[in-house]
Amino acid sequence: MRTNYRINSGVRFEMLSQDQLQELFDGVLHVLENIGLEVHHDEGRDILKNAGAWVDGKRVRIPQYLVKRSLEMAPRSFTIYARDGNPKHDIHIGPGRAHFGPGPTPPNFIDVETQERRPYVKDDARIVATVVDALPNIDFCESLGTISDVHPDLAASYEFAEMFPNTSKPIVAWSYGWDDSEDIHKIAVAEAGGQDAFERRPNYVHYCEPLSPLVSTFEAVDKLIFAARHRVPLIFTPCPLAGGTAPVTAAGIIIQAAAESWMGLVLAQAIQPGVPFFMGGVLSVMDMNAMILSYGAPELALMMAGATELAHFAGLPLWQTGGCTDSKVLDEQASLEGSISCFFSALTGGDLCHDVGYTESGITGSILQTVMMDEAIGYSRRITRGIEVNEDTLATDTIHNVGPNGHYLYEEHTHRYFKTEFWYPNLCDRHNFEEWEAAGKTKMRDRVIERTRDILSSHKPSAIKPATKKAIKEILEAAEARVKDKQ
Numbered sequence: 001m002r003t004n005y006r007i008n009s010g011v012r013f014e015m016l017s018q019d020q021l022q023e024l025f026d027g028v029l030h031v032l033e034n035i036g037l038e039v040h041h042d043e044g045r046d047i048l049k050n051a052g053a054w055v056d057g058k059r060v061r062i063p064q065y066l067v068k069r070s071l072e073m074a075p076r077s078f079t080i081y082a083r084d085g086n087p088k089h090d091i092h093i094g095p096g097r098a099h100f101g102p103g104p105t106p107p108n109f110i111d112v113e114t115q116e117r118r119p120y121v122k123d124d125a126r127i128v129a130t131v132v133d134a135l136p137n138i139d140f141c142e143s144l145g146t147i148s149d150v151h152p153d154l155a156a157s158y159e160f161a162e163m164f165p166n167t168s169k170p171i172v173a174w175s176y177g178w179d180d181s182e183d184i185h186k187i188a189v190a191e192a193g194g195q196d197a198f199e200r201r202p203n204y205v206h207y208c209e210p211l212s213p214l215v216s217t218f219e220a221v222d223k224l225i226f227a228a229r230h231r232v233p234l235i236f237t238p239c240p241l242a243g244g245t246a247p248v249t250a251a252g253i254i255i256q257a258a259a260e261s262w263m264g265l266v267l268a269q270a271i272q273p274g275v276p277f278f279m280g281g282v283l284s285v286m287d288m289n290a291m292i293l294s295y296g297a298p299e300l301a302l303m304m305a306g307a308t309e310l311a312h313f314a315g316l317p318l319w320q321t322g323g324c325t326d327s328k329v330l331d332e333q334a335s336l337e338g339s340i341s342c343f344f345s346a347l348t349g350g351d352l353c354h355d356v357g358y359t360e361s362g363i364t365g366s367i368l369q370t371v372m373m374d375e376a377i378g379y380s381r382r383i384t385r386g387i388e389v390n391e392d393t394l395a396t397d398t399i400h401n402v403g404p405n406g407h408y409l410y411e412e413h414t415h416r417y418f419k420t421e422f423w424y425p426n427l428c429d430r431h432n433f434e435e436w437e438a439a440g441k442t443k444m445r446d447r448v449i450e451r452t453r454d455i456l457s458s459h460k461p462s463a464i465k466p467a468t469k470k471a472i473k474e475i476l477e478a479a480e481a482r483v484k485d486k487q
Contacts, residue, residue: 008386010096010384010385010386011347011383011384011385011386012096012347012348012349012384013305013344013347013348014309015302015305015306015309015348016306016309016310018313021309021310021313022313024251024254024255024258024306024310024313025310025313025314027251027255028067028255028258028259028262028310029064029067031214031255031256031259032061032062032064032067032259032262032263033061033062033063033064033067034061035061035214035259036054036059036060036061036062036214037059037060037210037214037215037216037259037260037263038058038059038060038214038215038216039058039059039060039216039221039263040058040215040216040217040218040221041216041217041218041221041222041225043225044216044221044222044224044225044267045058045060047225047267047270047271048060048062048266048267048270050270051066051266051267051270052065052066053066053266060263062262062263062266066266067262067265067266069269070262070265070266070268070269070270071265071314071315071316072315073269073273073274074265074268074269074274074275074276074277074315074316075274075276076093076094076095076315076316076317077092077093077094077095078093078233078276079091079092079093079201080093080140080170080202080203080204080205080233081170081201081202081203082168082169082170082203083164083168083170083188083191083192083203083464084168084462086168086462089139089168089169089170090170091139091140091170091352093276093317093351093352095312095349096349097349097351098320098345098346098348098349098350098351098353098381098384099139099140099351099352099353100137100138100139100140100322100323100342100345100353100354100356100373100377101132101138101139101140101141101142101169101172101352101353101354101356102128102132102138102141102142102143102144102354102355102356102357102358102365102367102370103142103144103324103354103355103356103357103358103362103365104142104143104144104145104146104172104174104207104354105143105145105146105174106120106144106145106146106358106360106362106363106364106365107119107120107145107146107148107363107364108120108145108360108363108364108365109121109124109144109145109364109365109366110330110359110364110365110366110367110368110369112127112367112368112449112452112453112456113453115329115330115368115449117328117360117364119148119149120143120144120145120146120147120148120365121147121148121149122147122149122150122158122159122162123162124143124144124145124147124365125143125145125147125158125159125162125163125166126162126163126166127367127456128141128142128143128144128145128163128357128365128367128370129141129143129162129163129164129166129167129461130166130167130455130456130459130461131367131370131371131452131455131456131459132167132169132370133166133167133168133169133459133461134455134459135370135371135374135455136374136378137374137375137377137378137381138169138356138370138374138377139169139170140169140170140171140172140205140352140354141163141167141169141170141171141172142171142172142174142354143159143163143365144357144358144365144366144367144370145365146159147159151480151483153176153179153180153483153486154180154476154479154480154483155176156173156174156175156176156180156183156184157175157180157183157184157475157476157479158476159173160173160183160184160187160204161183161187161472161475161476164187164188164191164464164468164472165461165463165464165468165469165472166461167461168461168462170203170204170205171203171204171205172204172205172206172207172235172352172354173204173205173206173207174206174207174208174209175206175223176219177219177222177223178222178223178226179479179482180479181206181223181226181227182226183475183476183479184204184206185226185230185232186471186475187468187471187472187475188202188203188204190465190467190468190471190472191203191464191465191468195230198231199231202231202232202233202276204232204233205232205233205234205235205278205352206223206226206227206232206233206234206235207234207235207237208220208221208223208224208227208234208235208236208237208264209236209237209238209239209280210236210237210238210260210261210263210264211238211245212238212239212240212241212245212246212256212257212260213240213245213246213256213260214256214259214260216260216263216264220236220264221264221267224236224264224267224268225267225271227268227275228267228268228271228272228275229271229272231272231275232275233275233276233277233278234264234268234275234276234277234278235277235278235280235319235352236260236261236263236264236265236268236277236278236279236280237261237278237279237280237281237282237319238256238257238260238261238280238281238282239281239282239293240253240256240257240260240281240282240283241284241285241286241293242283242284242285242286242299242303243285243286243288244286245286246283250299250302250303250306251306253283253303254281254283254303254306254307254310257280257281257283257307258279258281258307258310258311258314260281261279261280261281262279264277265277265279265316276317277316278316278317278318278319278351278352279307279311279314279316279317279318279319280318280319281304281307281318281319282321282355283300283303283304283307283321284297284299284300284303284321285297285299285300292326292361293361293362294326294361295321295324295325295326295337295355295358295361295362296324296325296326296327296333296337296338296341296361297326298340300321300341301322301340301341301344301345302344304320304321304322304341304344304345304348304350305344305347305348308320308345308348308349308350309348312349317351317352318350318351318352319351319352319354320345320348320350320351320352320353320354321341321345321350321353321354321355322338322341322342322344322345322350322353322355322356323338323341323342323345323353323355323356323357323358323369323370323373323376323377324337324338324341324355324356324357324358324359324362324369325337325338325358325359325369326359326360326361327359327360328359328360328364329359330366330368330369330372330445330448330449331445334359334369334372335372335376335444338356338369338372338373338376339373339376339379339380342356342373342376342377342380343376343379343380343383345380346377346380346381346383346384347380347384356369356370356373356377357369357370357373367452368448368449368452371427371448371451371452371455372427372444372448374426375425375426375427375428378423378425378426379423379425382423392413393417395413397413398411398413398414426451427444427447427448427451428444429442429444429447
């Protein structure tokens, strides 16, 4: 029997040393304590002041001990549950696990039938949720757009109401403020069976976004307060641009983004100690030629890898980014940029990796891109799963049985392992030329479109409870009335 035998359970990427991570960590503490942030929310500032922060007008500075105490209270590991109780769709947040899903809010969408770019409409949320529900490597759902054919104040409420019945996978929800946050939460709680049941098995995560540099808006803080008070797992994620709204260096943008996110951490833990919290940050460059946030830049993968390592060093899960592209269409650029960023996210163990399906630098959502990236994620996961080394996988007895000049096709060892050792593609073609030619000489783009259409025509998500269906109708009717009253 061997003892003290070290096992590497998978392939992981480590870029920064412990000394470098400590320097970044200390840099974040310095920014929070000595520079601080503007917090545009009176109650939020009062909560922070009572917790021990220094408040001067809108400027809030947070002492190191308070940040470290908040980090200790926030859990590193927890579970977000499938709404229908299917354990295969639960998301277990913890070290070494990377989970993938789309992103929110683009104004445009690539039509599945015409492949044309158009405004995002309400039914697109159903389309995205249905496809996400069917894809084996997409773990959570977001909308890939902002609904344009309802009142603007109700876009987030309708979005969640469309997605929730069409996928049992956990949803990451966004909102404009307190009212639609409450709409969303009421739907989730109706399906969970009440607030207590929801707290035991939360089925969604709430997304909040402060501004860079170093500003927490009223809306971002208000949503955070709502989520914390209702024990909703939450994300507090800035979107800084290197060279624009953040330092041009990777280390600098990581420090600033972490400071912006950790202000939310301190506030959330002051309100509800132990509420699950994702450190956020969509980090990339402002292309100095095109003047855009580049979603396909190699620096995005690099900066997000550094932010992930810092988050894990501090004991927090991270809201990652990947599977996105600056391309306008489903082409080789979209495949290249999206696949590499997915691979980096898998290698770094980004806990929730979103924006899978963003195109045109985040301006247009494409469920076709998401379907193509599902293949890239499966590919990446096989690599990061690594190589299992034990007495059976060494296969020395099987090698002995076959000997020189034999083959392994009929060996029991082969039959036992080939389905789990090998990754099998859904979209990549492995046929010989004649077989590929006889099948129509399809390209990747053709196969992506066909698979997406097949899912939409055949996949049936699990049903929500009748009481939830009724609750959604009543909640949306009340929301419509609320908007009319304001007019």
